[in-house]
Amino acid sequence: MSLRLLLVEDDRELRSTLRSALMVDGCDVITAASLSEANAIYSQTQLDSETKTQSFDLILLDLGLPDGDGSELLHRLRRRQNTPVIIISAREAEGQKIELLDAGADDYLVKPFSLGELLARIRVAMRHRGANLRPAITRYEYADLCIDLANHSVNKKGETIHLTPTEFNLLARLVRSAGQVVSHRQLLVDVWGQEYLDHTHYLRLYMGQLRAKLEQNPARPEFLLTEPGIGYRLLDNNPE
Amino acid sequence: MNAFFSPQYLQRYATGLAIWALGWCVLLLLDTRFDLASLSLILVLTSAIASLWLPVSITLVTSVIALMAFNWALVPPRGTFVIDLHQHAFLLVAMLVVNVIVAGLMVSLREQTRRAQAHAEAADVLRTWGDKLRDTKEPAELLGELQQQLARLANSPVQILSDMNNDIAQLTTEQREALIYCRDNNQAIGPGTGRYQELANLYLPLRGKGQAGGAVMLDAALIGQPELLAQAQALCDQMGWALERQQILKREQAARDQAQSQSLRNTFLAAISHDYRTPLATIMGAASSLLEQDDRLTQTQRQQLAQRIVDETDRLRRQTNNMLQLARLDGIKAVGAAIKADWESAEEIIGNVLRRIPLVHQAQIEATIQPDLPLIWGDSLLLAQLLENLIDNAIKYGPVNGEIKLTARMHQQWLVLAVEDNGAGIAAHDFEQLLENFQRGDHRQSGAGVGLALCRAIARAHSGEFIHITDAIGSRFECRLPLHTQPSIAGART
Numbered sequence: 001m002s003l004r005l006l007l008v009e010d011d012r013e014l015r016s017t018l019r020s021a022l023m024v025d026g027c028d029v030i031t032a033a034s035l036s037e038a039n040a041i042y043s044q045t046q047l048d049s050e051t052k053t054q055s056f057d058l059i060l061l062d063l064g065l066p067d068g069d070g071s072e073l074l075h076r077l078r079r080r081q082n083t084p085v086i087i088i089s090a091r092e093a094e095g096q097k098i099e100l101l102d103a104g105a106d107d108y109l110v111k112p113f114s115l116g117e118l119l120a121r122i123r124v125a126m127r128h129r130g131a132n133l134r135p136a137i138t139r140y141e142y143a144d145l146c147i148d149l150a151n152h153s154v155n156k157k158g159e160t161i162h163l164t165p166t167e168f169n170l171l172a173r174l175v176r177s178a179g180q181v182v183s184h185r186q187l188l189v190d191v192w193g194q195e196y197l198d199h200t201h202y203l204r205l206y207m208g209q210l211r212a213k214l215e216q217n218p219a220r221p222e223f224l225l226t227e228p229g230i231g232y233r234l235l236d237n238n239p240e
Numbered sequence: 241m242n243a244f245f246s247p248q249y250l251q252r253y254a255t256g257l258a259i260w261a262l263g264w265c266v267l268l269l270l271d272t273r274f275d276l277a278s279l280s281l282i283l284v285l286t287s288a289i290a291s292l293w294l295p296v297s298i299t300l301v302t303s304v305i306a307l308m309a310f311n312w313a314l315v316p317p318r319g320t321f322v323i324d325l326h327q328h329a330f331l332l333v334a335m336l337v338v339n340v341i342v343a344g345l346m347v348s349l350r351e352q353t354r355r356a357q358a359h360a361e362a363a364d365v366l367r368t369w370g371d372k373l374r375d376t377k378e379p380a381e382l383l384g385e386l387q388q389q390l391a392r393l394a395n396s397p398v399q400i401l402s403d404m405n406n407d408i409a410q411l412t413t414e415q416r417e418a419l420i421y422c423r424d425n426n427q428a429i430g431p432g433t434g435r436y437q438e439l440a441n442l443y444l445p446l447r448g449k450g451q452a453g454g455a456v457m458l459d460a461a462l463i464g465q466p467e468l469l470a471q472a473q474a475l476c477d478q479m480g481w482a483l484e485r486q487q488i489l490k491r492e493q494a495a496r497d498q499a500q501s502q503s504l505r506n507t508f509l510a511a512i513s514h515d516y517r518t519p520l521a522t523i524m525g526a527a528s529s530l531l532e533q534d535d536r537l538t539q540t541q542r543q544q545l546a547q548r549i550v551d552e553t554d555r556l557r558r559q560t561n562n563m564l565q566l567a568r569l570d571g572i573k574a575v576g577a578a579i580k581a582d583w584e585s586a587e588e589i590i591g592n593v594l595r596r597i598p599l600v601h602q603a604q605i606e607a608t609i610q611p612d613l614p615l616i617w618g619d620s621l622l623l624a625q626l627l628e629n630l631i632d633n634a635i636k637y638g639p640v641n642g643e644i645k646l647t648a649r650m651h652q653q654w655l656v657l658a659v660e661d662n663g664a665g666i667a668a669h670d671f672e673q674l675l676e677n678f679q680r681g682d683h684r685q686s687g688a689g690v691g692l693a694l695c696r697a698i699a700r701a702h703s704g705e706f707i708h709i710t711d712a713i714g715s716r717f718e719c720r721l722p723l724h725t726q727p728s729i730a731g732a733r734t
Binding site: 095112114200201202204205207208211218219220226228229 | 550553554557580582583584585587588589590591592594595607608609615619620621624726727729
């Protein structure tokens with residue numbers, strides 16, 4: 001893939017390792033070591049984009065930067081446009097990650113991560129880029145399972161699976177973001193409504209029902225995946 | 241003077257006078273039957289008995305009156321105060337002297353009894369007070385009682401200054417300064433103490449061996465009553481010692497705690513550095529081999545070395561997570577206070593754990609989840625970490641390709657997450673050692689101690705228990721979680 005990436009990461013070793021690895025994969029990588037540098041580079045490309053120069057396809061953003069928090073850049077970005085942003089964070093249990101997902105980040109990775117994971121997340125984010133411009137994903141296939149949102153149908157091994165309306169809405173929300181993590185909050189608001197924000201137990205119940213109907217072995221889910229403490233992810237079925 | 245007319249005293253006078261009346265009845269009854277000398281003995285006896293009840297002044301007065309009456313009524317010539325015979329005069333004088341001596345002896349006896357009683361009472365108060373102070377963990381809580389006792393003793397209000405009770409704002413500047421001076425110098429001051437005699441009040445320190453734990457301000461009423469003053473100072477001193485003893489105990493406890501946490505930290509650091517060295521050595525070996533022997537390695541060998549680096553890095557990542565979580569959870573004192581809890585399903589937690597197990601070990605693990613389990617109120621990341629650690633241990637320390645069972649089920653009032661393997665397990669004693677000191681038991685590989693200590697910390701943070709059972713078949717680790725009232729799903733649509 002030939003992408004133009006902005007990598008914001010303060011650790012020099014990690015920065016240069018990721019940069020060279022991504023460049024081997026054909027990406028054009030611009031790096032920034034601090035929030036101010038990232039801001040400056042980003043403003044520059046904004047000016048350039050008016051003169052038709054290429055702007056960034058995706059931003060990899062570290063949270064703990066020496067001169068501030070990476071989230072500031074995210075908020076600034078989200079005011080203008082929807083360049084995909086993937087958060088790179090150092091701590092596993094970090095409430096901030098959920099906030100950032102809800103604030104418009106596309107995905108997150110916890111350090112240390114492998115290059116394979118990073119490339120997979122980049123691919124998914126790029127596929128969803130400008131989802132509001134292109135027709136949204138309405139079809140999902142995995143092994144013998146086929147979900148067609150337009151026809152309101154779910155088939156497994158050629159047989160129709162009957163889902164309740166709520167089960168279908170929940171599944172549809174995950175299909176539209178296939179491969180991406182969807183936070184508890186996003187699911188609850190989109191499927192049940194704003195007033196059900198803290199009803200995580202609804203998700204546990206309905207995800208359990210969906211797994212029982214769709215997964216081969218609900219104890220070892222293959223595609224209805226849990227992201228502990230954050231949300232759910234429908235397995236990316238389209239790895240390139 | 242009022243005391244002389246109190247009911248108690250009036251009763252005593254009545255008794256004394258009744259004895260005199262009785263004595264005179266006997267005297268008049270025996271008149272003419274006995275001679276004068278014998279009758280006089282009855283009078284002396286009556287006077288001695290009456291003086292048991294009457295004060296010395298009244299005893300003397302009644303004795304004189306009685307003698308004169310005796311003289312008038314019984315000494316011939318009767319009906320006059322005239323004394324005919326010398327021997328009669330001598331008898332009367334002797335009677336008077338004996339009466340006076342008896343009265344004096346009675347008074348001194350009574351005074352001695354009173355003193356002994358007061359002493360016994362004071363000693364009793366001090367002993368009870370001392371016992372009370374010894375039994376309490378927080379002597380400062382008894383400051384109020386000290387105040388009451390002193391107030392009763394001095395019959396006037398008392399002010400206390402201590403570290404606990406500094407409510408002396410309503411006092412005058414002089415009083416405040418005197419209290420502070422008294423405490424800081426560990427000396428009684430005020431009238432009668434020889435220091436700062438001009439002060440209006442009396443100040444006593446709560447004396448300890450070194451420094452006073454506080455001071456009290458008393459009304460000057462106690463001046464001139466050395467016994468009461470001594471008693472007040474004794475009460476204060478006992479409080480001072482108790483405060484000082486408690487200070488010492490607190491300092492000792494703090495020193496012990498610090499030493500213990502220091503030694504815990506050292507054990508922890510030793511465990512960490514050991515557990516880190518092993519994967520680091522592997523990474524260093526593999527990476528340096530790639531770097532230095534590059535041209536002599538086959539493609540497969542290069543792949544293997546790189547894979548080893550990835551695997552060991554992952555191990556380091558898990559160990560780091562374990563240590564961070566353990567440090568975090570150990571810092572939490574209140575159970576269940578600081579975990580990020582939500583409704584979680586055991587199925588999802590187990591599903592997530594299984595997905596993270598390396599492919600080569602997937603076939604070893606058999607997961608069983610009891611249908612329709614209630615939801616868990618807890619932190620799914622922590623519970624997943626707990627199960628991951630246990631499976632990790634089972635893979636590392638169990639037999640190669642041994643069976644590992646992962647189960648979630650109800651057992652009595654607990655929701656139990658369990659990991660079983662058919663390996664040798666750990667002796668109960670070693671299990672405790674592992675948890676306390678992060679040592680490695682008999683195992684050759686590292687990391688188990690911190691991992692198990694974290695498992696226990698996670699179970700406890702969920703108000704649950706962490707249990708290990710080893711039998712002939714193998715060993716089983718259980719995390720038992722308490723059930724919470726399940727949330728309502730009434731609002732959910734179909």
